[in-house]
Amino acid sequence: MSKQKASKGLGRGLTDMPHYQNHFSSESKHKHPLFRSSDKLKEVSSSQNSPRIIGKMAGDIALVPIGQIIPNKDQPRTEFDKNALKKLANSIEELGIIQPITVRKLSALKYQLISGERRFRASQLVGLEELPAYIREADDKKLLEMALVENVQREDLHPIEIATSYKRLIDECNLSHEKLGNLVGKSRSSISNQLRLLDLPEEIKIALVTKKISQGHAKALLSISDNPDYQMVLFGLIKDENLSVRLAEEISRKGKKKKRKKKPTFEITDVESEAIHEINLRFSQRVKLVKASATSGKIEIKYSSQEELDKFLDKLSY
Template sequence: MAKATKKQALGRGLSALLKDPQNDIKSAEDKNADKLVGHIVELDLDAIEVNPFQPRTSFNEESLRELASSIRELGVIQPITVRKLDYNKYQLVSGERRFRASKLIGLETIPAYIRIANDQESLEMALVENIQRQDLDPIEISLSYQRLIDEINLTQEQLSERVGKNRSTIANYLRLLKLDPIVQTGMRDGFLSMGHGRALINIEDTQVQLEIYEKILANSLSVRETEKLVKNLQEGQSVEKAAPKPVALPKNLRKSVKEFSEYLGAKVDVKVAKKGNGRLIIPFSSEEDFNRLKKIIQGED
């Protein structure tokens, strides 16, 4: 706890400087602006607004609560980055999860690096920094690349230099945006991998894409199996003939699934692939039903 207290105490003198209207810093040329660059400043959470350029569109509530618990114990270890908008008014450039988690536990201030940037620079900083994160899904990354191209007017070559990725890698991500929106949603929800998506791009007919998408989910198809299915289609076979036949559920598993369904009070479904791997599907009818199932699985009932 001593470390957290020390960390949170950094930059309080600079915080006072920022709150003095006589010394309002609006550009890098202003007096005392050099005192901000490279320093951690304690900012009021209420003085910070979220970034409209944030490429992430969803935040896992459970993950936020875990982060909030960590911040409660250790403090905010890595400062957020903001840009100055006006007197005592800032906008997030990066660190929205830390920002949200800090508000969740009722903190009043947060350590931050202050940048002075216009809208275009802020957009570029937010997108480039977020692209480097490991937990963005392929579609979020694809949309971020597209925004950098459209709104910052970057070529794929320039984008490659900015984000440190091969041009071919960027091109592969951008091609994912040609997929049917339902397939894109499946990738965002984790039902499909980027490999599945790259295989489906070769099918121009969106209706056929959706038929293959259903086959992937129903039969737990691997990327290799999906690629083979697409190849068979391109050679003239129908989706039904090209798709691998579903693997029959072993007798012992059928019995276990029945027992599982009775235990949970829900019709459990199991999909098994040829290699023996598969998916366990537990449907729920509402948030209340989901919480009921969660309690049973966690042994709380």
């Protein structure tokens, strides 16, 4: 790195904030790994094993040796874009770390990552030896909850990642839809609608993840889940014809009309038919048998005037 480029990053990051300016002299700021490229890291003493408190920002922030930090096995995000990590690494190399990571203390020299894995991985690419971190006490359940909540608030997540994180928060952290909504700043209905995306066929979910369809398209497809054949036809049209969300919604509404469920019919037996015939003859009335199942139903008596009804009731009383 040229001297000109190195100087551009000096003084930035956490130490440029008023909270930290008193913690770094001009000399120490130039030697700190958060503000130097990897070719200058050898200047930092490797004998420094314990985290050092450097300031406060919603809690104590300490510089933790990166070698003492282990990833969170319950990290909800399993894939990290290599190009995005490289861009972040370049930013860290030039500007320093702006947002501390959060870790949980496991032992005197061991910490587990709670949030900030992209910053952690990018810092490893740069070659930093220390990272600014909040050190929190959290049990495993709380650890997972904190990691998931931070994850769903990222702007670059695809809808299935968000829905999966919601489901894990509900299933593994025993959160209700309402409590989850309060945690992530969403309405209860928004949480429920997001979770429904997980009910889509795998082919449609993959298309949503790879951005071949939008979340608006996915919602239109969800509205005809009870008609899977029509759903896949519409899915094909969205992909092949590049349908707008509005047009997809219009087509899905037509599909719902076509799929109106027909009530099941049950055949009237000869015995039942004969009985209805006898009733009609006896009361001179239009009587109809409506079967609800093979063994149950109702008898409907039709009349066209009050006088006709009165005559029928008189015959019943004999």
